[in-house]
Amino acid sequence: MMPFHRTCKEVTALVIAREDHVLPWRDRLALRLHMAICAACPTFERQVLTMRNAMRQWRSYEGLETPPGNADKPPN
Numbered sequence: 001m002m003p004f005h006r007t008c009k010e011v012t013a014l015v016i017a018r019e020d021h022v023l024p025w026r027d028r029l030a031l032r033l034h035m036a037i038c039a040a041c042p043t044f045e046r047q048v049l050t051m052r053n054a055m056r057q058w059r060s061y062e063g064l065e066t067p068p069g070n071a072d073k074p075p076n
């Protein structure tokens, strides 16, 4: 019926899966379409992207001699 329709549950799963591997174009398109019509999922996506950026910064810090001072909450 609606080949690119995804529920919010499926979309959140896709957003998380996208962090690990590249999604097929069908999933990417479905994701984009859902983001255009949904109020909740773009907010969730933004949180995931913020988290990803924070993790990336953390990883780049690992290569430095002096870590940043805000290391009160290590990832593990």
Ligand SMILES: [Zn+2]
Pocket (backbone or CB within 6 Å): 007, 008, 009, 011, 034, 038, 039, 040, 041
């Ligand atoms: Zn949604």
